[in-house]
Amino acid sequence: MTDTAPRPTLEAVAARAGVSRATVSRVVNGGDGVRDVLVERVRKAVEELGYVPNQAARSLVTRRHDAVAVVVAEPETRVFADPFFALQLRGISKELTAHDNQLVLLLTEGRDDHARVGRYLAGGHVDGALVFSLHLDDPLPELVQRAGVPTVFGGRPGWSGDGRNVVYVDSDNRGGARDAVRHLAGLGRTRIAHITGALDQTSAVDRLDGYRDVVADADPRLIAEADFTPAGGERAMRRLLDRCPDVDAVFAANDLTAAGALRVLREAGRRVPDDVAVVGFDDMLPVAEQTDPPLTTVRQDIEEMGRLMARLLLRDLDRGTSHEDAAGAPAGVVLPTTLVRRASA
Amino acid sequence: MTDTAPRPTLEAVAARAGVSRATVSRVVNGGDGVRDVLVERVRKAVEELGYVPNQAARSLVTRRHDAVAVVVAEPETRVFADPFFALQLRGISKELTAHDNQLVLLLTEGRDDHARVGRYLAGGHVDGALVFSLHLDDPLPELVQRAGVPTVFGGRPGWSGDGRNVVYVDSDNRGGARDAVRHLAGLGRTRIAHITGALDQTSAVDRLDGYRDVVADADPRLIAEADFTPAGGERAMRRLLDRCPDVDAVFAANDLTAAGALRVLREAGRRVPDDVAVVGFDDMLPVAEQTDPPLTTVRQDIEEMGRLMARLLLRDLDRGTSHEDAAGAPAGVVLPTTLVRRASA
Known part of the structure; x- marks a missing residue:
């Protein structure tokens, strides 16, 4: 109109x-x-x-409740253990509070509880929803859509082209990964490994794609799958040292994973960055500053992502419109990343 | 009936x-x-x-929504920074999920937002509420009561005898504090200081009372007020060293505060426990095990407190009754504490 x-x-x-x-x-x-x-x-x-x-x-x-649900598609233990979520929630909380909207965080023990989350969303208790950390086979997007509440996603959803109109906020994961790997190549490193994130999440897939953009013919043994956790990073680094003892650089999918890798390298007597250079992703503070040595990493503004998700949702709620996009394709706001140089690479 | x-x-x-x-x-x-x-x-x-x-x-x-609100009367930054809250939420989450109830965490930026929390509670979006970390002059209990939702409090509420029927779950803060200070006295310490928690919370007041039960005529300079945070513990320890250089023991109101105090003692060249013995409160892991030296502390089962709060609320919701107590006084379930000995005292 x-x-x-x-x-x-x-x-x-x-x-x-x-x-x-x-x-x-x-x-x-x-x-x-x-x-x-x-x-x-x-x-x-x-x-x-x-x-x-x-x-x-x-x-x-429109029966506004002045309340917005936030759903993190992870078990509550993970929500409280990984500072990424606290940062994103901080941005969301500030923005919602500035508009006198109540932040309603729906916690779960895991995916089995997502149907219940869907029921709560459908129950008319909130005006909209912010959903992040989606995994590819998660029923949550479907449930959210059926609940009929306006939604903004954090991170590019894993589907496309099926007619669903979704709005999301993401970082330039692929571009950031390219910057990280180019930096390592620029240091003269020739055996650059990648420790992936959870590959059922688009952020992990995009970072892996960015790595492959630069290391076009990567030795598959140089790619070790992990899950964005420090323990996953440790296990992946051990596998890498086992099968590629000549590894001279690691791009880790996030800072927590990089921190785990650094611990294993130290235990193995490899000097960082002399023997193995390491780059992370997130620039999560204080983690990235407190690793030994401090971490070179790809900065994304996590708190700002949260703020922006909330802002986009509130804008749509104020307009009383739902998200529309001519092509029916996901409409994304993609924030730039920057490489932050510290001592590890 | x-x-x-x-x-x-x-x-x-x-x-x-x-x-x-x-x-x-x-x-x-x-x-x-x-x-x-x-x-x-x-x-x-x-x-x-x-x-x-x-x-x-x-x-x-009764229009059950199978949803329970959790309100932590602290800014969301504190909720995510202090592992105490994550532990209590873990217990609550497990118990609610076991009964297929949705955990609805209402986050705020601070006390100014509590009226909005009250409105959400009154809006018929949840069956009941679990409220913890109350401060004495907080309007939240009044708002919760006005909202008319069944509520269980975490920690003894600061009011009494005004006819409100409240149910709460607490630890034996006073008894635990007595155990801590008796332990220090038993080591032969004669200048035992106390770093308090936030004294607008009953848990801090009760621990201070427990200290005074044992050190009946405490030198007032040996009592330093803090706020349950590591930074508060550091500041309080500096004040104590300033005004009582002969201090030979510290009972800190929680482990985070004790960790701050230990850092300051180390900086000041005081050996723990040889020069100054230190006892905390909580037995928060991994904090209490990872301090240098590992912390002797009073253990309370924080996760179990959360579980019990949820269990009491669900029981009342299932019965369709509201809390009644003959005397109209707060009805509390008080869990015992135990002293855990490590190296610091």
């Missing part, structure tokens, strides 16, 4: 919903005394026609 | 609510097509009379 199009009237809404003008008016003014089924029909007609009463009335029609 | 008392009938509910049997029945069967004001009157009558239809119908009457 452009600004010059005629605005739909109360009458048009009543006709569409098959109810009286009085009923529409009552719904617009709060819905008291109107049966839920009629309220729903009126709301649907209002939405379909793009009917906009005055702002206060609209907020009643 | 005992098991042998006659069960209230549908008719009695209808009479009490001033509505027809049919209306009560419709509310009991989901409330569709009944005006909100009547639903409320029926629900009130159901509650007052203790009317219990079959289980499925009851859950409709």
